[in-house]
Structure formats: C-alpha cells, structure tokens
Amino acid sequence: MIAARxxxxxxxxxxxxxxxxxxxxxxxxxxxxxxxxxxxxxxxAAFEEGVDLFQGGHYRWALEKFVEAVDRAPxxxxxxxxxxxxxxxxxxxxxxxxxxxxxxxxxxxxxxAAAALRALDALGEPSHTTFQVAFERRGPxxxxxxxxxxxxxxxxxxxxxxxxxxxxxxxADQLGISASGSTVRLATASGxxxxxxxxxxxxxxxxxxxxxxxxxxxxxxxxxPNVVGLLxxxxxxxxxxxxxxxxxxxxxxxxx
Numbered sequence: 706m707i708a709a710r711x712x713x714x715x716x717x718x719x720x721x722x723x724x725x726x727x728x729x730x731x732x733x734x735x736x737x738x739x740x741x742x743x744x745x746x747x748x749x750a751a752f753e754e755g756v757d758l759f760q761g762g763h764y765r766w767a768l769e770k771f772v773e774a775v776d777r778a779p780x781x782x783x784x785x786x787x788x789x790x791x792x793x794x795x796x797x798x799x800x801x802x803x804x805x806x807x808x809x810x811x812x813x814x815x816x817x818a819a820a821a822l823r824a825l826d827a828l829g830e831p832s833h834t835t836f837q838v839a840f841e842r843r844g845p846x847x848x849x850x851x852x853x854x855x856x857x858x859x860x861x862x863x864x865x866x867x868x869x870x871x872x873x874x875x876x877a878d879q880l881g882i883s884a885s886g887s888t889v890r891l892a893t894a895s896g897x898x899x900x901x902x903x904x905x906x907x908x909x910x911x912x913x914x915x916x917x918x919x920x921x922x923x924x925x926x927x928x929x930p931n932v933v934g935l936l937x938x939x940x941x942x943x944x945x946x947x948x949x950x951x952x953x954x955x956x957x958x959x960x961x
Contacts, residue, residue: 748777751887752784759787764794765917766885769904772919772939773887776868782812789824797916798828799943799959833960838911840955847948849936849955852909854880859933861910862925863955865946867937869921870908876933877903877922889921908940913957915943 755770768791774784789804805821805828812818840863841848847863858876869889872882884901891900900921908918919939925932945958 748774751777752787755787755791759791764791765904767791768795768917769885769887769902769919772904773889773902776889780811782808782815782817785811786817786821789821792917793824793828795917800915800917802828803942833958835956835958836911836913838913838955838957840953842950842953847955848932849910851933851936852907853882853905854907855909856880859931861934861936862928862932863948864935864937865941867935869902869919869935869939870937871900871921871923871925871934872905873924873933874922875924880905882920882922884922891921891923894926910936910940910957911955913944913959915940 751770752774755767755774758764758767758770768788771784771788771791775781775788778784785804785808789801789808792798792801792804802825805825808815808817808821838849841860848860849863851858851861853872853876858872858880861870869891877883882903882905884903887902888899889902891898900923903920903922905918905920906916908915908920920934923934925934941957943959947956947958948954949956
C-alpha cells in the first residue's frame, strides 16, 4: 500500500510539473506573439503617407513623416532607407550617412544594405570639425545657448536620453514652426503624451549646425523663461559628443 501511494504521489508531481511547464510554454508563446505582432494601421499610416509624398517629390514633407515612422519602428530598415534618401535629396549628407549606417547595422545582408554602401561611397566621408561650446550649470542640468533658423532663442537643457530635441510653444509660434499633423510619444512625469512633431531648417549650438532637425513642440515644466527646450538626440546624433564637466566645455565633432 505504501509503495502504491508513493507511486501515485510521484505521478501526481510529474503531472503537476508537466502542467506547469506547459503553462509556461503557452505564456512564453503569448509573449512572443505580442512582441512580434505586426505594425498597427496607425504605425503604418505615417510611413505610407511619407512614401506618397516622397514619390511626389515633396521630400521635406516626406521627411517629417519618415521621422515619425522611424520613431514608431526604429529597427525597420525600409523606413531607415526612405529617411536616408529624403535627407540625401534635401542636401543633408551628414544625416543621410547616419541613416545609411543604421541600415548596415540592422540588416547587413539585405539589398537595402548593399544600396546603402553604394550611397555612402557616393557621399564620401565628410571632413571632421570640432566645435567647443561653453555651457552653464544649473543644479544637475547642463545648459547651452542655441539658435533656431539663425535666431538666438535661449538655452537648451542637454539631455542625451531624449530622442527628440524640443522647443516651447512660444518659440514655435514666434518662429513660425508648425507641425503638419505628425506626432510622437513622449514619456513625461505625468505619463505618456502625444506631442506635435516638426522640422526646423537649422539648429545651431556654438557654431555646430544641423539641418532638417526633428523637434517636438512641448513646454517643459518649472523652467526659467530663458530655457526654451531640451537638446536631444535628433541634434546630438549628428556629432561625436564629449562633455567636460571640469572645464565646462561641450565638444561637438562633425563628420563622424
């Protein structure tokens, strides 16, 4: 009787372990499906609109849509390709080269990668120039003065964790910067919001100039009036960046 009971207990434990293992496999499958789910219609809409504008020769408008599309699916080499081509056709070889290189990282064996290599070869390597910008410290924040479209507008807070550079609504209104309906998701202290996306023709920090820079129009909470936004990766990724907190110098090297 004891042997039979122990045999029954072992069988029950084996069944329970198998059931738990099957449940874990099912849950893993569900998670995999969620992570691999195809782009939603909303995610695809910006890209499709961009392609239509691109094919119609409206490259600047197309660029704004491709920036939004890449933000929604940053690992899609097809979106990166159209982003790169828009920059190239607008004459921004530095930004185009960055997008071509992302294609090589994301899909090195794809036909787009081969085309990206040809495009990089045709662009050549831009010359290296280093700009040194004196910054101010305000508590933990690093502040740098900036110009938008040639006008000195105030200080930006350096934020290497922000995907996009931002400008306040007041600055956007003063300079006539307006979005064409594109939006991006921003994580704020009060939660995730949708913010208008726009392109500025030129953003300059201490002589370092980037053209066709994607910015979001968003008011930062609790900042002085002369702080007009964040300086994020949509500008910083055009340069090799070094911050020397001892000397108070931000170095921006172009032609990376």
